Amino acid sequence: MRRLYGAGTGHLLMMLVCLAGAAGAVALVADDPAWRVMLVWFLAAVVVHDLVLFPLYTGADRALSTVTRRRPPLGVPVVNHVRIPLLGAGLTFLMFLPGIIRQGEPFVLGASGLDQSPFLGRWLLLVAAMAVVSALVYAVRVLRPRSPDGEQQVVHGQREQRLGGEPVPDLPPRQ
Amino acid sequence: MSSTEPEYGFPAPLWRAIERARPPLPRWRSPLRGPWLTSVMGVVLLVGLALVIVTGLLSYIAYGPQLGQAIPPDVGALRLPIFDWPTRPSWLYRLTQGVHVGLGMVLVPVVLAKLWSVLPKLFAWPPVRSIAQVLERLSLLLLVGSILFEIVTGLLNIQYDYVFGFSFYAAHYTGAWIFIGAFVAHVALKLPRAVRTLRSRSLRTELRTPLAATLPEDDDGSGLVAEHPARPTMSRRGALALVGGGALLVAGLSVGQTVGGLLRPTALLLPRGRTTAAADGGPNDFPVNRTFVSSGIDVTSTGDGWRVELAGAHPRQLDGTALAALPQHTAQLPIACVEGWSTVQTWSGVRLRDLAALAGVPEPASALVSSLEEGPFARAALTSGQVLDPDSLLALRVNGAELGLDHGYPARVIVPALPGVHCTKWVRSIEFRSA
Structure with a gap:
């Protein structure tokens, strides 16, 4: 079994459970004329996440880390103070996209009697608020006396200065 | 590795x-x-x-x-x-x-x-x-x-x-x-x-x-x-x-x-973070499941000529005055929709079980409620338990005021724990079935 299949019987059993669920589900919509559109959305969800969204945000994060790691300007690394509000903005943009870009407004109006006019402004305010809070926290971290964690951050900074402002080399390769 | x-x-x-x-x-x-x-x-x-x-x-x-x-x-x-x-x-x-x-x-x-x-x-x-x-x-x-x-x-x-x-x-x-x-x-x-x-x-x-x-x-x-x-x-x-x-x-x-x-306004980016366009804080200022305009109902059919038709062993037609003359019951009940939003209001009207008795089916097996509206959610069937619950109402009023048009005037169904879409608005008829 293991030689031929590559795993134990339990594995095969679970794979069959998974395929049975999918087969039963597909049978539900086999007669639905829109099944092709559903399939396209299903596959597009994976492709857009794995091959568009993921490379975009990891690429942006690498760029951000490269820019910000050269030398913490005020002794406190700035990277997370940019990263976190950006992630918050991205998450809320994706989740509440229809309201922000006013997509599907006739249906919203028919269901609730309300339009989608406030959402873009509210989202921009939310993003601005996250950025301001992040900047304030940064300011507090720069100005306050160093906590034990902060001390260790400074130690990092000293190591960097000893190396002539070059970033500390990456961690050693793992065995 | x-x-x-x-x-x-x-x-x-x-x-x-x-x-x-x-x-x-x-x-x-x-x-x-x-x-x-x-x-x-x-x-x-x-x-x-x-x-x-x-x-x-x-x-x-x-x-x-x-x-x-x-x-x-x-x-x-x-x-x-x-x-x-x-x-x-x-x-x-x-x-x-x-x-x-x-x-x-x-x-x-x-x-x-x-x-x-x-x-x-x-x-x-x-x-x-x-x-x-x-x-x-x-x-x-x-x-x-x-x-x-x-x-x-x-x-x-x-x-x-x-x-x-x-x-x-x-x-x-x-x-x-x-x-x-x-x-x-x-x-x-x-x-x-x-x-x-x-x-x-x-x-x-x-x-x-x-x-x-x-x-x-x-x-x-x-x-x-x-x-x-x-x-x-x-x-x-x-x-x-x-x-x-x-x-x-x-x-x-x-x-x-x-x-x-x-807390409702804290749902800043969701349609159900708001109540109504009027937002006047009045008795009808709570989220609408479907507006009267989008129902496509002719407004005259909700006027003086409106009757609710009760089908059963003794079919009847009741107008607004006759309904208001029946014993009224008040209950605080939520409307909860499949989209996850909900709102709790105080509803008053006639108990569905009283209407069932009037129609000669005091122990209905089910009931079919139809709206003046046409369309996929314009009728909803209720189980026996849903008809007989003492808080299940054909509501005429909400929070002490007449129902607004958007909330189902002249009368709507409200049943405890029933998905909002089945709490039929602008009710035209209720058919009480004995089997």
Whole structure:
């Protein structure tokens, strides 16, 4: 079994459970004329996440880390103070996209009697608020006396200065 | 990587050939990726998504499949054990559907973080070494595809964006079963390893480890730990706080649509963070399920000539005056919709069981309520229990005032724990059936 299949019987059993669920589900919509559109959305969800969204945000994060790691300007690394509000903005943009870009407004109006006019402004305010809070926290971290964690951050900074402002080399390769 | 020699299943030459054809692949640098972090998020999703699945399936049952109201109607082998949806507690559907939508939204950042943590495995080389791994990759495509499909269709539906152009109900139910199958298989295969991995590091220690002391996890051969990790810019506890913070942010932006009251405006970015265009704080200022204008009803048919037709052993027609002359009952009940929003109001009107008795069917097996409206949700069947509950009303008033046109004037049905879409508005007739 293991030689031929590559795993134990339990594995095969679970794979069959998974395929049975999918087969039963597909049978539900086999007669639905829109099944092709559903399939396209299903596959597009994976492709857009794995091959568009993921490379975009990891690429942006690498760029951000490269820019910000050269030398913490005020002794406190700035990277997370940019990263976190950006992630918050991205998450809320994706989740509440229809309201922000006013997509599907006739249906919203028919269901609730309300339009989608406030959402873009509210989202921009939310993003601005996250950025301001992040900047304030940064300011507090720069100005306050160093906590034990902060001390260790400074130690990092000293190591960097000893190396002539070059970033500390990456961690050693793992065995 | 793993110290064990790669093993190939049958046919080994094929898998070896694939391994030799290695294309240039991205190098993963995050020092935080590792089996422990993945397992933490996996366990959170195991508990959270199980709740989302159960509450979602309960919603299917709450629609009343036994009354021919299941959507999708014909589910073949995927039939659920059907029972009469109870009327008590009156907040039951408010709770189950609020959890389904609210928790489903709160888990979005966790799902995204979990996918981030395992994505290097998508690009691992060779992609497969045996038939078992081919099947497992397929199961992961189904798992990831279905969870993303459910999140996307769910998020669009609660914002009334039907850009996908297929039936939401059919698609979301289908996606759910693909997910359930893949989820069960994934949990069965991975849970033992996740539990072992969670035991290998102490959460308490991780929560005390600052950035400067943050080191990559030990490589367990899972392919998650980077071979050449970059220097961390965030501690492991920081990463957990970031994901948890994302979940809290979403919770803060969505809980208001379900809890309502003073918290409603905190659902800043959702349609149900608002009440009505008037927003006058008056008795009819609560969210509308469907406006009178969009119902397409001719306004004259709700005027003086309006009658409610009661069908049964003794058919009757009652106008507004006759209804108001019957014993009135007041109940505080929620409207809770499939989109997860809800609102609790004080309704007054005639008990449905009194109307059933008037129509000569004091113990109805079911009742069919029809609206002046035409369309898919213009009629709804109620179970015997839903008709006979003492708080089930043909409501004429809300919060002490006459029902507004948008809320179903001249009369609407309100039944405890019934999905909002079945609380028929602008009622034209009620047929009480004895069998």
